[in-house]
Amino acid sequence: MTKEEAIIALSTSPDISPRIIVKFVSLNKNCKDFSEFKKLRFPQDKRDIIQKYLTNTDFRKIKRILEQLKVQVITFFDSRYPKKLLEIPDYPAVLYCRGNINLLNEKNAVAIVGSRKATNYGLRYTFKISKELAEAGIIIVSGMAIGVDGEAHRGALEAGGRTIAVLGTAIDYLYPRSNEPLAKRILHSNSLIISEYPPGYPYFKFNFPLRNRIIAGLSDIVVVTEAAQKSGALITALLALDYNRELYALPADLGKYSSTGTNELIRRGANCLVDTAEILQRFNLDKTPAKKVLLDANEQKVLDLIVLGNDNFDKIKKSSKFSAQELNVILMNLELKGLIELTTSGITLR
Incomplete structure (x- = not known):
């Protein structure tokens, strides 16, 4: 073993x-x-x-599921393990990953978290903040829950950007099920879904607060867009401070219970977020939108296969049914658009 x-x-x-x-x-x-x-x-x-x-x-069963879902296993001694996570005291021993694992060690990541029962105000500004940051090339990290988390992922995807979804469940179990379309979108958009829990791991409510340490640990900055006084998002905020991450909160109506937590964070010293330019300045970036990469149907099909773990020419040719000549043209176009890299050892996502 x-x-x-x-x-x-x-x-x-x-x-x-x-x-x-x-x-x-x-x-x-x-x-x-x-x-x-x-x-x-x-x-x-x-x-x-x-x-x-x-x-x-039962290793055979676990490995079979990992292979079926194209899950990559990254342990804490692996060179691919995110360096930022090793900075926190209780880092996961292992990460189960679906999608573009290169995002784990890229610079400029911002976590956006908040209430599951977010108001229209919270949802609207979460989407706007995420989209503006992603347009500038920042990776958006969140927890794949309903409410603020889902809008954070959607904003990044709408910008043609990249996002990391951190599950509080097993890598083969999405909760809530209503987010399955969002998960597929993430995997088809050169992004990443991760969990510290293997296939078949039982569902426990207390795992959701535990995964917040991973969200905070992977990020340079944490933004809380809407949270009541007892919201789980405040756990992520406190962890951000413990991990020496910058903390921002979105101000809101003082009379609304849904924002008592975020307003309290600002009162206690969190940065008051009124313009994403403040965050972009921290990364020496500006608000000039990144160009959205446009793909035709064939290019998208091949990129989806690469995201799902098909990392060599023969595998992609077999799955896509393209001829060798057609596939060569498609791969060359994807490389020219900056989405993949063709090397002697295979094909990798950028």
């Missing part, structure tokens, strides 16, 4: 925290086979439960 397989096995347990997984793997960083229990070192009082999951996990 490899180190990666051990981490996957332990991540299936609700009773083993990411910190314990990281500690266990770090104690055995030179181990070649994690099934040789006699040679392993264990965190205090965790031997039995760790051995249980290392022994009983």
